[in-house]
Amino acid sequence: MVLNVLEGMRWGEAQLLAEKIDNARFDADMLLAEILKVSRDKLYFERERTLSKEEERVFKNWIARRSEHEPLQYILKCQEFMGLTFYVDEGVLIPRADSETLVETWLRIVRDEEQQGQEEKIKVADLCTGSGALAISMAYYCPKAEVVGTDISSRALEVARQNAVSIGVEVNWREGDFVAPIRGERWDWIISNPPYVKKADYLQCAPEIFREPAIAFLGGQDGLEFYRRLAGEARTLLKLDGKILLEIGWDQGNDVCNIFQEQGFTTHVYPDLAGRDRVILAR
Incomplete structure (x- = not known):
């Protein structure tokens, strides 16, 4: 399934909430913003943009890593x-x-x-x-x-x-x-x-x-x-x-x-x- 930005934000938050990750929405947004090379506050302006297959692949991989309690900073490397x-x-x-x-x-x-x-x-x-x-x-x-x-x-x-x-x-x-x-x-x-x-x-x-x-x-x-x-x-x-x-x-x-x-x-x-x-x- 190919996601747009808004769907990706909601999906990522839901995945992290299911694993009891603190600040689930913030973390999902930050991961997606890094992939799209925009600031978090610009995500809503891009909400209808469709993620490419590669962007979706990387996002799902990063959400999986965060779901396993890997710190957000290690995923983002900063x-x-x-x-x-x-x-x-x-x-x-x-x-x-x-x-x-x-x-x-x-x-x-x-x-x-x-x-x-x-x-x-x-x-x-x-x-x-x-x-x-x-x-x-x-x-x-x-x-x-x-x-x-x-x-x-x-x-x-x-x-x-x-x-x-x-x-x-x-x-x-x-x-x-x-x-x-x-x-x-x-x-x-x-x-x-x-x-x-x-x-x-x-x-x-x-x-x-x-x-x-x-x-x-x-x-x-x-x-x-x-x-x-x-x-x-x-x-x-x-x-x-x-x-x-x-x-x-x-x-x-x-x-x-x-x-x-x-x-x-x-x-x-x-x-x-x-x-x-x-x-x-x-x-």
Whole structure:
């Protein structure tokens, strides 16, 4: 059966609803819009257009994949973050809007320091960089930042390099486990969205989460493993006035603050747009 655009939108939504996919209409529309190379809001203007056999084939294939809980972003191969478009695939964590709080907080602090006369270049290390969303966004919006992005996954770094080229920024990519690639240097900033999900919580996640790399989520039994590792080495990695900015889970503010305070750091927690703890500053 050959569908027109409106029939395709309705059919796709029905298929996804039958599999209990959240945001079924939105996802069906986005998939069809990508195939037709139009924005979602233009679909209704094209509603009577008949899909070609190839367009219909691809659409049905993509709906089948989404019905099996493959994330929409992996099918479309892209995700928006900080106003920039990033390529994503199964080798990297999908950037979330929550993580924009980290970049926005960092930019605000850096700009406040500029107003106080601190204009020199700053050395920034982004640990567990994944798709490179944090590192690339910082380099894009703050040209004076000399950014290094690290990850244990060579596949993730391939994606990050591709994104840096397509967005047009320079980032130094290094492969290795957590802080290993930045040892022996002193940094103005260490930034990270580390794995921070408790193992028990991870097992309760939506099916889509299990399509993403588990290593990007699991932070040990209590979700705090990577914060402890970083806090234990941070003094040897930072300049005297160096700072650390980290994403945290909404219920981890007190625990992460305590971890860094025990190492002699002062801390401050910043909320996301929903008012939940999201970012911790340690200095």
